[in-house]
Amino acid sequence: MDIPSIKHVRDHLIAKPGKPFSLAERPTRDDDIFANKDDAKTSLKKDAAVINELKDMLYAHKKQSILVMLQGMDTAGKSGTIRGVFADTTPLGMEVKAFKAPSANELARDYLWRVHNAVPKKGHIGIFDRSHYEDVLVVKVRGWASAEEIDQRYDQINAFEKHLTQNGIIIVKCMLNVGHEEQGERLAERLVEPHKLWKFNPGDLEDRKDWTKFMAAYETAIERCSTEHAPWYVIPSDSRTRRNAMIARLVRGALEDMNLEWPNPGYKPDDFDIG
Template sequence: MPSSRADEEARPLARALADWRLPATKTGKPRALADFDPAAKPFSSGSKAQDKEAVDALAVELDALQDIFFADKRFKLLVVLQGTDTAGKDGTVRGVFARMSPLGVRTVGWKAPTEAERAHDYLWRIHREMPGAGEVMVFNRSHYEDVLVPVVNGWITPEQTQQRYRQINDFERLLSETGTVILKFLLHISFEEQRKRLQERVDDPTKHWKFSLDDLSARKQWPDYQKAYGALLGATSTEWAPWTIVPSDSKTHRNLMIASVLRDTLQGLGLRYPDPNPQLKGLKVE
């Protein structure tokens, strides 16, 4: 049978994704983020204008797919957006998910745990926000903060870090085995790109609310965070929840890549509307 146009278009994207989606971890060996170019554009057409048009078209497709996903209710979808300050997590939420119906999409922006949350295990607050049947949940930051900030600042031991990796893998396997599809994206930007974006926030008074002096403190720890990211990537990319590294120096490409992966994932689920209600056949509404 001849391949369809959609199949032909999907093949180069699948090949491009293969270079950025990490295989299932076996040895737990860290992955060096320096091996991945944050300025790369594997999903780009070569034209920024065309890429923006493609993002807009994908938003329409995603809206239609999410409608079926919500009605189908056989699956749940968790999308994890992880990355350093200014990596573009907020921009991804606006650029990729804004067209979807708020009835079936929720977003949580994770901050430092509250006193009540610290009184429980670190995954307690995370599990409370898991998506329900037919729901899309988008995490702006995630449970992976618990193997980043405490690691970089030396608040937990290497043994505790390894224990958390195992606990997170088991937690995500539980989710997967009970109907949750997990997409984990690491938004990867360069040190210089982060400098530019932080400076934009300083220079623009309307963006001051996004800026904190703590951002500068974290920036000084850039090598330590890159190392911590590499370690968690190597330890927590699994068959049921693999990591996808998204080169994100280009905001347009970032949105294009994530929207494309999301579209292909939803299409691959074989979504369907519920069977028609036979009681409604021939019914006339007066």
């Protein structure tokens, strides 16, 4: 069995803060990190169990929280990641927030307002299915904000994320890097599998036509917003099992870095008369 260390996974997937970043140089399929698919399955299973255990300690403390942000093109596997990585994690202390097109009420505020409103409570693990990065991705590609506005947003996002990390939120940002060809196959699959048909959205084909523009927007966002406090990890996502296994390593790593123990309020059995 060959399970890569958390450090190894991090080192290979991180977009180094302050360095030039090229998305084209990042594989959408990486058989080196998990050479063997069965090893990926085993690793995922183990990590999912550990994540559930450590999550309970996080929940008991209610001092810090973890925010996992998932970004990627349609079919990249944002939902599949949530199902896979948190397969053993009961819903207690978990918050999943899917960001859709903003409502009129949300558009009446700045783009970070609804995001700030959705950050996980202390003690919880929050998962963002999409995030404020849409405001420098689809918004940029479609031209819904001026180039100047978009340009300002990278620094605004960095400041916002720094604020969150300084206030007890550990951020794990994962870009699910799926290939153009693989996406085509997955979209076609949705049209033939009865249990996937509901996921097919004709609008996704519009984004697919703008693939190159989206990749450019991702590249800039990752280069400008991979920071020491909240680095981006670029996850090869053509293999679903390996993708989940890699992200599970990152989430487990974030939890282990916290050196959690059970809280001890110092009560002794003799302190109380239970009656």
